[in-house]
Amino acid sequence: MTEPGNPVVYIVDDDAAMRESLRFLVESVGLTAKAFASASDFLNSYKNESPCCAIIDVRMPGISGLDLQEQLNARSISIPVIIVTGHADVPMAVRAMKAGAFDFIEKPFNDQVLLERIQRAIDDHDREQSIQAEKESILERIRTLTPRETQVMEMVVDGNANKQIAANLGLSEKTIEVHRAHVMSKLGAGNAADLIRMVLTATR
Amino acid sequence: MQSPRLIDQLMPLAPPELRAGDADGLLRFVNELLEATIDAVAAHIAILDERGTVIAVNRAWREFAESNGAPPGDYGLGLNYVRVCRAAAGESALGAGDVADGLEAVLAGQREHFYLRYPCHSPNENRWFQVRVNRFRVAGLARVVVAHENISETMEIEERLLLEHVNFSHAARLASLGEMAAGIAHELNQPLAAIANYANGCLRRLRSGAPADPNVLVEGIERIADQALRAGEIIKRLRAFARRGDLPSTDVDLAQVIRRAIELCKPEAAREGVVVEFHPVSDIPRAIADRIQIEQVLVNLIKNGIEAISDAKSERCRITIAARPADGMVRVEVADTGPGIDPAIRSRLFDPFATTKPNGMGLGLSLSQSMIAASGGRLSLESTGPDGTTFAIAIPIAPPGRPQSPTLIPNRGSSQNHTSRQE
Numbered sequence: 001m002t003e004p005g006n007p008v009v010y011i012v013d014d015d016a017a018m019r020e021s022l023r024f025l026v027e028s029v030g031l032t033a034k035a036f037a038s039a040s041d042f043l044n045s046y047k048n049e050s051p052c053c054a055i056i057d058v059r060m061p062g063i064s065g066l067d068l069q070e071q072l073n074a075r076s077i078s079i080p081v082i083i084v085t086g087h088a089d090v091p092m093a094v095r096a097m098k099a100g101a102f103d104f105i106e107k108p109f110n111d112q113v114l115l116e117r118i119q120r121a122i123d124d125h126d127r128e129q130s131i132q133a134e135k136e137s138i139l140e141r142i143r144t145l146t147p148r149e150t151q152v153m154e155m156v157v158d159g160n161a162n163k164q165i166a167a168n169l170g171l172s173e174k175t176i177e178v179h180r181a182h183v184m185s186k187l188g189a190g191n192a193a194d195l196i197r198m199v200l201t202a203t204r
Numbered sequence: 205m206q207s208p209r210l211i212d213q214l215m216p217l218a219p220p221e222l223r224a225g226d227a228d229g230l231l232r233f234v235n236e237l238l239e240a241t242i243d244a245v246a247a248h249i250a251i252l253d254e255r256g257t258v259i260a261v262n263r264a265w266r267e268f269a270e271s272n273g274a275p276p277g278d279y280g281l282g283l284n285y286v287r288v289c290r291a292a293a294g295e296s297a298l299g300a301g302d303v304a305d306g307l308e309a310v311l312a313g314q315r316e317h318f319y320l321r322y323p324c325h326s327p328n329e330n331r332w333f334q335v336r337v338n339r340f341r342v343a344g345l346a347r348v349v350v351a352h353e354n355i356s357e358t359m360e361i362e363e364r365l366l367l368e369h370v371n372f373s374h375a376a377r378l379a380s381l382g383e384m385a386a387g388i389a390h391e392l393n394q395p396l397a398a399i400a401n402y403a404n405g406c407l408r409r410l411r412s413g414a415p416a417d418p419n420v421l422v423e424g425i426e427r428i429a430d431q432a433l434r435a436g437e438i439i440k441r442l443r444a445f446a447r448r449g450d451l452p453s454t455d456v457d458l459a460q461v462i463r464r465a466i467e468l469c470k471p472e473a474a475r476e477g478v479v480v481e482f483h484p485v486s487d488i489p490r491a492i493a494d495r496i497q498i499e500q501v502l503v504n505l506i507k508n509g510i511e512a513i514s515d516a517k518s519e520r521c522r523i524t525i526a527a528r529p530a531d532g533m534v535r536v537e538v539a540d541t542g543p544g545i546d547p548a549i550r551s552r553l554f555d556p557f558a559t560t561k562p563n564g565m566g567l568g569l570s571l572s573q574s575m576i577a578a579s580g581g582r583l584s585l586e587s588t589g590p591d592g593t594t595f596a597i598a599i600p601i602a603p604p605g606r607p608q609s610p611t612l613i614p615n616r617g618s619s620q621n622h623t624s625r626q627e
Contacts, residue, residue, distance in 0.1 A: 015394050017394060017427070017430075017431055018398055021397070022401055024401060024405040024424055028404070028405040028408035028409045029408060109397070111404035111405075
């Protein structure tokens with residue numbers, strides 16, 4: 001799943017020279033690059049490897065760069081996309097960003113600038129994926145709670161003291177304390193603040 | 205098909221006493237009818253005998269001869285018209301020799317008709333004529349009717365149609381040049397970006413401190429070479445395009461081409477307050493070139509001049525075009541009063557993509573030079589400085605002895621005087 005492996009840079013460009021030269025450049029800084037001649041080739045072989053980013057040419061026959069961004073959105077693939085445009089075209093850049101592109105860059109580009117943006121995109125994806133992973137693991141732990149424990153957890157997160165929770169649920173304060181201890185240990189929370197942070201992360 | 209005899213149709217017009225049997229009177233009547241008929245015709249008609257001697261002419265012929273300076277009463281009657289045409293051909297009348305050949309063929313009975321269009325320009329106007337030569341037999345003797353007709357109006361319409369067509373395709377080509385410039389810019393971006401990527405990839409591998417795999421570096425450098433060639437191919441296509449669809453080189457009247465180029469730049473010149481002047485010397489030889497290419501180059505030079513002047517906000521806003529023969533070529537100079545060309549770019553002026561204009565492609569002068577070179581000419585920077593810049597185009601001169609056009613209506617003794625020359 002999401003163990004932080006070697007970052008992968010996907011390159012999608014119908015121009016073979018652009019594609020291969022980008023791969024050559026990206027590999028020169030030790031990143032792994034995978035190049036595709038079309039959006040559909042990329043979609044067919046994309047696996048949720050992480051962390052990664054995609055450099056996509058905006059102007060391609062068939063599925064364009066922007067279309068591809070939209071298809072990624074539709075499939076809930078949250079890989080950061082750097083759209084490459086042929087010329088300084090503000091409306092195009094606006095469209096790309098609105099479609100959810102992470103960044104865009106104009107051809108011909110300074111290699112330093114491109115590599116920095118690739119690194120930023122990868123870092124962003126890395127961070128995003130860690131958050132996702134944490135969220136997944138918290139949700140998994142929450143699913144181990146009993147209905148009563150879940151009830152107690154929600155009330156704690158809402159800011160209620162044990163006494164209030166006991167009154168609300170018609171239970172003794174002692175019983176609530178037991179439930180609460182179970183919640184803390186099942187979720188691995190050290191204190192109330194920890195618990196609140198975890199639940200907020202999972203439900204964000 | 206047997207048509208009714210003309211004389212039978214005309215007879216009812218004759219007075220009854222002639223019809224009764226006055227043979228002489230009837231002959232006079234027929235003669236009058238004939239004269240009235242051929243005099244009513246606008247074409248200049250001469251009737252020649254079997255040897256080509258002018259035996260009769262109509263009123264239009266007489267009037268034309270007079271309007272060309274023939275003394276009254278002298279319309280070439282009794283002259284041999286074949287020889288008249290040959291003489292005119294000797295002094296390089298366009299078409300005169302062809303008329304002589306055609307006449308001879310018709311007189312010899314080798315052909316029944318002959319037809320030719322020819323220019324016959326006067327100092328004031330461009331005139332075109334057509335000549336029809338028809339053979340007929342009367343009482344076993346061959347005769348020939350020669351009819352010259354002024355077809356200037358028809359030709360003018362035809363020429364206008366042709367010009368409109370040429371202008372249209374010209375405009376289409378200018379437009380597509382602009383579109384193509386944008387396309388080329390995009391297309392060139394690909395190999396250039398690829399070259400940059402490979403070069404930077406090689407550099408990063410070499411600078412990383414880690415031992416670089418020579419095979420990988422070789423691959424990168426090979427790709428750089430490939431992509432540089434690819435960029436070169438794109439440029440080659442651009443040049444080929446600039447030459448595509450050319451009319452074959454013909455002899456062109458440069459004064460006319462220059463005036464048209466000025467005409468095309470007029471709106472821009474007027475907007476920028478620039479005066480474009482043309483000072484032709486009296487006799488610019490005709491040049492061998494592609495009219496449209498020369499025009500494109502001139503338009504490009506004039507527009508560059510206008511831009512230079514308006515960018516610099518020069519006080520004197522003038523572009524002067526001069527044309528004169530020099531060293532076996534026609535030399536056209538385009539001089540502006542702009543601030544001169546930046547020394548930094550002077551040595552690369554004709555290189556593709558060398559430009560000082562914020563939105564320029566830097567292709568204008570480069571393409572212009574290729575176009576002029578393709579027709580055997582030269583485009584060069586003549587001078588540049590704070591007082592202005594002059595470009596010179598040298599174009600090969602057309603071989604001499606062609607397009608002068610005398611009238612083909614002779615008058616005794618001095619037929620050559622009627623040679624009218626094109627301005």
